[in-house]
Amino acid sequence: MKKASGAEVGQTPVKSRIARMVDRKVEDFVPQGTPLFKPDGNSREGRIVPEVVVTYGSRKHLARNIIKVLPKMVSAIKNRSAGFRDLKNNPSASEAGKHAEPELFGELEEFAHSLGCERIGYTKVPHYLVFSNYKTLSENAIILTIAMDKKKMGKAPSITAGREVWRTYDSLGSIVNKIAAFLRERGFAAQAGSPLGGEANYPRLAQRAGLGYIGKQGVLISPGLGPSQRIATVYTSIENLPLTGTEANSHAWIAEFCESCNRCVDKCPAGAIYKEKPLIEDGGPKHIDHIKCAMPFSKTMGCSVCIAECVFFKGDYEKIKAGFFKR
Ligand code: SF4
Numbered sequence: 001m002k003k004a005s006g007a008e009v010g011q012t013p014v015k016s017r018i019a020r021m022v023d024r025k026v027e028d029f030v031p032q033g034t035p036l037f038k039p040d041g042n043s044r045e046g047r048i049v050p051e052v053v054v055t056y057g058s059r060k061h062l063a064r065n066i067i068k069v070l071p072k073m074v075s076a077i078k079n080r081s082a083g084f085r086d087l088k089n090n091p092s093a094s095e096a097g098k099h100a101e102p103e104l105f106g107e108l109e110e111f112a113h114s115l116g117c118e119r120i121g122y123t124k125v126p127h128y129l130v131f132s133n134y135k136t137l138s139e140n141a142i143i144l145t146i147a148m149d150k151k152k153m154g155k156a157p158s159i160t161a162g163r164e165v166w167r168t169y170d171s172l173g174s175i176v177n178k179i180a181a182f183l184r185e186r187g188f189a190a191q192a193g194s195p196l197g198g199e200a201n202y203p204r205l206a207q208r209a210g211l212g213y214i215g216k217q218g219v220l221i222s223p224g225l226g227p228s229q230r231i232a233t234v235y236t237s238i239e240n241l242p243l244t245g246t247e248a249n250s251h252a253w254i255a256e257f258c259e260s261c262n263r264c265v266d267k268c269p270a271g272a273i274y275k276e277k278p279l280i281e282d283g284g285p286k287h288i289d290h291i292k293c294a295m296p297f298s299k300t301m302g303c304s305v306c307i308a309e310c311v312f313f314k315g316d317y318e319k320i321k322a323g324f325f326k327r
């Protein structure tokens with residue numbers, strides 16, 4: 001599928017007020033002298049969800065619908081801003097703890113679950129998964145997921161599903177800020193990575209952490225949750241994270257399953273999901289044409305047809321897996 005440009009969908013990419021509000025960079029907030037983890041020559045450009053929607057979405061529908069999700073959207077953006085402001089509370093690079101006792105991770109996970117997190121994973125970020133227009137506090141990443149309400153997401157495309165999309169952006173944004181504060185209180189440096197997007201490729205990091213596998217629609221698919229989940233990260237100075245992923249991801253069979261499924265490709269109202277995924281700068285596949293996706297997304301403030309129609313949304317992961325390996 002040919003990559004669309006802004007002109008092809010009749011919009012001029014104008015930076016909106018919302019886009020400027022979310023365009024924050026870690027280097028503007030960390031204590032002076034903090035070394036940052038950088039992208040490399042293979043990194044792709046990163047985008048923030050509200051920025052894409054207001055830039056390429058339908059202005060007519062945005063004007064009509066944004067009010068329906070506005071409280072959660074504003075709160076999600078405020079959480080993102082607070083996450084950046086809180087970076088000034090980090091210990092200096094020389095004072096930040098680098099080694100955590102094993103008990104800390106138990107306490108951290110208990111705290112994260114008490115806040116509503118579904119799963120927690122740990123991985124090292126490779127440079128090429130940091131977006132070319134951002135930096136992160138470090139390569140040490142804690143990956144957190146929360147569930148999206150299946151009943152509400154099953155109504156996609158609708159404002160009901162759109163509200164659930166923004167509820168989870170808001171809720172997880174608040175959670176990562178609290179996890180970052182938890183780590184700072186214990187002497188570690190931390191950066192809350194907003195679920196609205198930003199510094200690094202979250203689905204790829206979650207896949208590296210062994211939490212699931214990326215489906216054809218570009219969404220992480222996991223046992224229990226299927227594609228009905230939201231992902232965010234916390235970057236930290238802790239170097240001895242108990243890494244949860246291995247080279248052999250036990251969910252990798254999903255990629256082969258998707259090749260014979262293509263249901264989301266057929267159901268996407270914008271034809272935005274690539275059937276044959278082009279490879280891009282970082283060596284990974286491009287799943288979605290985000291410019292085409294923005295139009296239906298703006299109509300219901302969340303679209304999510306590719307989540308609700310995914311075989312793993314409707315069916316049970318283990319049963320689908322058993323059927324796949326019986327073939
Ligand atoms: S959110 Fe909607 S428009 Fe975007 S890729 Fe999924 S189905 Fe297509």
Ligand code: SF4
Nearest residue numbers: 215258261262264310
């Ligand atoms: S609908 Fe099918 S092809 Fe699309 S992500 Fe789900 S399993 Fe993969």
